Amino acid sequence: MINFIVKRIKPLLTVTIIGSFVAGVVFWGGFNWALESTNDENFCISCHEMKDNVFEEYKETIHYSNRTGVRATCPDCHVPKDWGPKIVRKIQASREVYHMLMGTIDTPEKFEAERLHIATREWKRMKASDSIECRNCHDYESMDFVEQGQRAVKQHSVNIEQGKTCIDCHMGIAHQLPEGWEEGAKEAGLDRH
16 A cells, blocks of 8 residues: 555656746746846836936936946946845835836926935945945956046045945936935935045
8 A cells, every 4th residue: 555655656746846846947037037127228218207317317427428338227337236135126126116107206397306315315225335336347456546547546545445435426427416415415324525
């Protein structure tokens, strides 16, 4: 009797294990595909709130067009590269999708009314992460101080000593600073001196 049960369970167990493995691979592949599909500039500007507001001003910056031809896209600055922090940021971004669906920022006037709040939240996030997205391209250790201007060398040297991060000085580098930005900078814990 026991041999009969073992003979029946063995194939079922094998099918269950193989099926679970295949289902896991399919789930993980689909999840990763969805994650990467939402990590693309075209996805970021697919809603008119981003396309008509911040994307238009970003197109006028050095991060969009420069002599080297290197372009930093929306996810390069707003989505961490490491998997764990990327997942956290994607969960946080669901709030942005919610506000898009609710029409919170669907006109230029509504967007401007929320701009300081949105910017302050982003500055806080970047300060807390030590501007990790910036450092993917602009790491202090990789900077060539010989090629930088005297003012930049002096300021970067002081910032290294004081443990400052990129966003402390470079807020507004890719987007217009909102009205009242000084208060937002203080709230975000930024030190612009």
